[in-house]
Every structure is written in structure tokens, then in C-alpha cells.
Amino acid sequence: MKKSTGFSRLSRDEKIDFIARRHFSRPEEAARLLHAYQHSDPDVQKQHDEFIENSLTNFYMPYGVAPNFLINGVNYTIPMVIEESSVVAAAAKSASFWFDRGGFHARVLSTRKIGHVHFLWNGCEADLRDRMPALEGRLRAATEGLGAQMRVRGGGITELELVAKPEIEPGYYQLKASFETCDAMGANFINSHLECFARELRSFVEDDHSLPEADRSLTVVMSILSNYTPECLVRAEVSCPVEALADGDDYTNEQFLAKFLQAIQIAREEPYRAVTHNKGIMNGIDAVVLATGNDFRAVEACAHAYAARDGQYRSLTQAEAVDGQFRFWLDIPLALGTVGGLTSLHPLVRASLEMLQNPYAGRLMEIVACVGLAQNFSAVKSLVTTGIQKGHMKMHLLNILNQLGATEMEKERTKTYFNDKVISFQAVGEYLKKLRGQSAVQILSHIHPN
Ligand code: MEV
Numbered sequence: 001m002k003k004s005t006g007f008s009r010l011s012r013d014e015k016i017d018f019i020a021r022r023h024f025s026r027p028e029e030a031a032r033l034l035h036a037y038q039h040s041d042p043d044v045q046k047q048h049d050e051f052i053e054n055s056l057t058n059f060y061m062p063y064g065v066a067p068n069f070l071i072n073g074v075n076y077t078i079p080m081v082i083e084e085s086s087v088v089a090a091a092a093k094s095a096s097f098w099f100d101r102g103g104f105h106a107r108v109l110s111t112r113k114i115g116h117v118h119f120l121w122n123g124c125e126a127d128l129r130d131r132m133p134a135l136e137g138r139l140r141a142a143t144e145g146l147g148a149q150m151r152v153r154g155g156g157i158t159e160l161e162l163v164a165k166p167e168i169e170p171g172y173y174q175l176k177a178s179f180e181t182c183d184a185m186g187a188n189f190i191n192s193h194l195e196c197f198a199r200e201l202r203s204f205v206e207d208d209h210s211l212p213e214a215d216r217s218l219t220v221v222m223s224i225l226s227n228y229t230p231e232c233l234v235r236a237e238v239s240c241p242v243e244a245l246a247d248g249d250d251y252t253n254e255q256f257l258a259k260f261l262q263a264i265q266i267a268r269e270e271p272y273r274a275v276t277h278n279k280g281i282m283n284g285i286d287a288v289v290l291a292t293g294n295d296f297r298a299v300e301a302c303a304h305a306y307a308a309r310d311g312q313y314r315s316l317t318q319a320e321a322v323d324g325q326f327r328f329w330l331d332i333p334l335a336l337g338t339v340g341g342l343t344s345l346h347p348l349v350r351a352s353l354e355m356l357q358n359p360y361a362g363r364l365m366e367i368v369a370c371v372g373l374a375q376n377f378s379a380v381k382s383l384v385t386t387g388i389q390k391g392h393m394k395m396h397l398l399n400i401l402n403q404l405g406a407t408e409m410e411k412e413r414t415k416t417y418f419n420d421k422v423i424s425f426q427a428v429g430e431y432l433k434k435l436r437g438q439s440a441v442q443i444l445s446h447i448h449p450n
Contacts, residue, residue: 008054016056047345063291063348065355066091070103071370078371079352080287085395087283087375090382094374097247101240104373106366112158112231113335115190117175117198117223121205123215125164128173135204136160139175142200143193150189155182157193175201183361185295185337187225194223227298228305229335234362236369237329238377245326251385257321259384264328267315277315277376278307281330284375288368292356293342293349295335302333317376330373334365393423400428410435 010018016034024030037057039045049055061081066088069076078095080088098104121128128135139160147156159178166172175197179190198220205211205218246256267277282300289296307316319328338361342349353359356367382388397418401411414431421427 012049012056015054019056044347047347051342051345061290064088066095066371066374068092068099069095069367069370069374070099071367072105073103074357075099076357076367077355078288078367079291079355080284080371081290082283082287084283085399086392087287089395090378091284091287091371091374094378094381097377098238098240098374101238101244104236104238104370106234106236106370108362108365109233109235109331110231111180111362113179113181113186113190113225113229114231115177115179115194115223115225117177117194117201118221119173119175119198119201119218120169120171120221121173121215121218122171123205123211125173127211127215128162131204131208132160132162135201138204139197139200143196146189146192146196150182150184153182155180155184155186181337183338184340185298185335185361186340187295187298188340190225191223194225198223227301227335229302229333230306230309231333232335232365233331233333234365234369235329235331236366236373237327238373239325239327242321242324242326248385256381256385257326260380261319261321263380263384264315264317264319268318269314271313274307274313274315277317277380278303280379281316281332281372281376283379284371285332285334285368288371289336291349291352292336292338292364292368293346293352294337295341299334299336302335306333317373328373328377330369330376332369332372334368336361336364336368338364389422394418397423397428400425401432404429404432406432 004018007015007018016031020027020031020034034057037060039048039058045058048058061083064080064082066078066080069078078091080091082088140157143157150156156179157177158180159176161176161178163174163176164172165174177190177194177197179186179193181189202218202220206216208216242257243253245260246253248256251259267274282303285299285303286296289299303316304313307313316332317328317330319326321327337343338353338359343353344350356364359367379388382390397415398411400423401414406414410432413435414428417431418428
């Protein structure tokens with residue numbers, strides 16, 4: 001196998017040509033596809049190309065909206081980027097349900113972000129602790145220029161702490177730094193600070209002649225923010241009288257409440273269920289995080305670590321019924337930004353933020369958490385009543401029909417036929433086969449009887 005060199009220096013068209021010839025049985029067709037997904041405006045395409053290395057084209061995902069999200073008294077339409085059929089419909093259904101019951105309430109509980117300089121030092125811990133006030137002054141002074149703008153906005157370094165962890169490795173320490181990053185997600189801000197701290201820390205020790213000579217050097221292993229932000233936390237909740245809970249004829253308020261609470265309890269105690277339960281929450285959260293240009297990998301990693309914070313992976317949502325009042329809530333760490341990163345670069349991200357009334361980061365945290373809660377309410381409600389497949393397969397039917405190359409007329413007819421039937425790929429395939437045996441006249445007369 002020959003390694004390709006200089007690929008990144010090729011133009012986009014050359015890269016497409018190279019990839020098409022090297023990896024596709026029909027290179028012209030592959031190249032046509034890769035070109036077809038590029039934006040018609042070369043400036044917009046260039047903008048997208050510059051987000052990453054070796055960009056060939058764009059990968060489309062549906063951009064939908066879920067209306068009627070009443071959050072802290074404000075009515076939002078939520079932009080969602082997601083490929084899974086039933087997610088937007090489920091969010092919208094839940095939003096509409098809670099709109100009539102007072103809406104969602106959310107508040108940011110804390111906004112602390114953390115980073116570490118991980119280092120090894122063979123000296124005596126007390127020697128370093130004694131020097132912390134002097135070191136802290138030097139670290140703050142060295143990063144003065146980096147944080148000027150953030151300080152004007154009310155952010156910056158909030159705490160510097162020395163943490164010893166000899167149980168991980170003898171002589172292993174962390175310089176743990178806490179930050180307030182205001183409306184920015186803050187990754188670059190934090191990492192630039194940490195790298196500067198690391199340089200200062202090294203020279204602080206080297207310059208200190210009151211330390212034994214052998215202790216005047218330390219090894220910086222790495223300097224990096226932590227995507228685990230349990231103190232960048234938001235709570236979203238809904239509540240209503242138990243008698244307003246059920247909206248179907250097939251079950252009473254009390255039956256619904258009992259099963260709902262049981263489902264939440266199972267997800268709290270049973271990790272196999274908890275993972276699926278939380279995945280449903282992340283269906284909503286990731287979709288808005290993506291639409292607003294935020295880092296969904298960071299949000300995912302953090303949410304799941306938080307779900308396991310007491311040593312067992314558990315549900316992120318909780319529910320209770322006290323004195324006839326149902327309450328359902330989600331606590332989730334969300335490190336989000338509304339400035340910096342993609343927020344001013346990606347045209348659709350700008351549109352999403354405008355649709356959300358240009359929120360500050362804390363407001364975006366509240367909105368995103370409410371969508372996660374709504375998504376989970378919808379999923380668990382379906383699970384404990386009709387089952388999930390009814391709504392899911394109804395949305396998925398269109399995907400099946402598209403895979404089977406159905407015409408618009410066939411789609412209409414199949415949707416009507418499966419309205420009260422169990423949908424499966426095979427059943428739809430068989431129905432289509434039968435349908436295609438019928439004449440066009442028969443099909444038309446079924447759709448428009450008159
Ligand atoms: C599917 O994407 C998500 C659900 O499985 C979530 C859940 O089970 O709670 C429906």
C-alpha cells in the first residue's frame with residue numbers, strides 16, 4: 001500500500017478527482033456527487049472549506065424546527081439539526097403538551113469551567129503549597145493580556161488551586177484553574193491560559209533559588225481544559241397537577257403517573273435502561289447544539305460522565321408527584337457558547353441564534369436543557385402508553401418508501417393504507433409490490449375517490 005503525500009496541498013477539485021479515481025468503481029459518478037453537494041455560491045463554499053482540512057464537499061443533515069416551546073414565559077421556535085425521523089415531531093408534541101400546562105422553567109445553577117496543567121515534581125509538596133500565593137500572582141500577571149477582553153465582559157480566571165495526586169503517580173500534581181467564560185464556550189481562552197501557566201510554572205520553579213537545587217525543575221505533562229464541567233450546570237423542569245397529566249382515552253391520570261414514575265425509577269437504577277433513556281435526552285440536546293454551532297462531542301462526553309458521577313450510570317431526569325402535583329426535571333452540565341467558534345462564521349448557525357432571539361450563553365443553556373427534557377418526556381410517555389414504534393415507524397415510513405423508490409402517488413396510498421397497521425420494511429415492500437400490480441386508474445381513484 002503506497003502512502004499518498006502532499007494531498008492537503010491539492011486544490012479541492014484535484015482532491016475530488018484523486019479520491020474518485022482511487023476509491024470508486026465509477027469515478028465520474030463519484031466526482032459528480034461530491035461536486036453536486038457543494039454550495040452554489042463559491043464564497044459560502046470557501047467558508048465551509050476553511051472550517052477543516054481536506055474538505056471535499058458538504059454533508060447535508062435536515063434542519064427542522066420545533067415550535068411552541070414556552071420557556072420561562074417566552075415562546076421559542078427551536079432549530080434542530082438531526083437525521084432521526086421522529087425526534088423533531090416528538091419535541092414539538094411535547095412542547096405543545098407543556099405549552100398548555102404552563103410551559104418549561106429553566107435556570108442556570110452554575111457556570112464554572114475547569115482546566116489543568118498536569119505536571120510531575122519531585123520536591124516536597126509543602127514547599128509548593130507555601131509558594132502558591134506568589135505563584136498565583138505570577139500566573140495572573142503573565143496572562144493579563146490574554147484575559148483583558150473577557151474581564152471587561154465580567155469573566156476570567158476565578159480560582160487557581162494546587163492538587164496533589166500521588167495515588168496516580170508519585171510526584172503527580174495538577175494546577176487546577178477555574179474560569180468564567182461568559183458567552184463563549186471558552187476552549188481557546190482556557191487552553192491559551194493553561195499553556196501560559198505551564199511555561200510560567202516551569203520558570204517559577206527554575207528561578208527559585210530558595211528551593212533545593214534538585215527540585216528546581218518540573219515536567220509539564222500536558223495543559224488542557226476539561227470537558228467535564230459538572231459546575232456548568234442547568235436545570236429544566238415542568239410541573240402540573242396530576243389530574244392534567246393524561247391526554248389519552250386509554251389510561252387514567254393515575255395509571256399514567258404510576259407507569260411514568262416507574263420508568264424514571266428504572267432508568268435511575270438500571271444502567272442498560274439509563275443509557276437508552278439518556279440517549280433520548282441527547283436526541284434533543286445534540287440537535288440544538290448542532291444547529292447553534294456548538295461542540296456536541298464535548299456536550300455528550302460531559303453529560304454521560306455526569307450521569308455516572310456517583311459511580312453508577314443513571315438517568316439524567318428525575319420525576320416526583322407530591323401533594324397532587326407532578327414534577328419532572330433535568331439537571332445537565334452544558335458548556336455552550338453564543339459567541340466565538342462557528343457562531344459568527346456559519347450562516348445557518350447565525351440564523352439559528354437569531355431564531356432563538358440571540359440568546360446569551362446562559363439562556364441557550366436553559367433552552368437546550370428544556371429541549372432535552374421535552375424529548376425525554378415524549379419518549380417515556382410513548383414507551384409507557386402506545387409504545388415507541390407507532391410514532392417512530394410512522395415517520396420512518398417515508399424513509400422506507402424513499403429507499404424503495406416510491407412515487408409521490410405510491411407514498412400517499414401507502415401512508416393511508418398503513419395508518420392503522422404495523423409498519424415494517426417487508427410489509428411496506430409487499431404492499432408496494434401489490435400496488436404496482438394495480439393500474440394507475442385504480443391508484444388515483446383510491447386517493448381522490450371523487
Ligand atoms: C430513540 O432514538 C430514543 C429512545 O429510545 C429513547 C428512550 O427509550 O427513552 C426512544
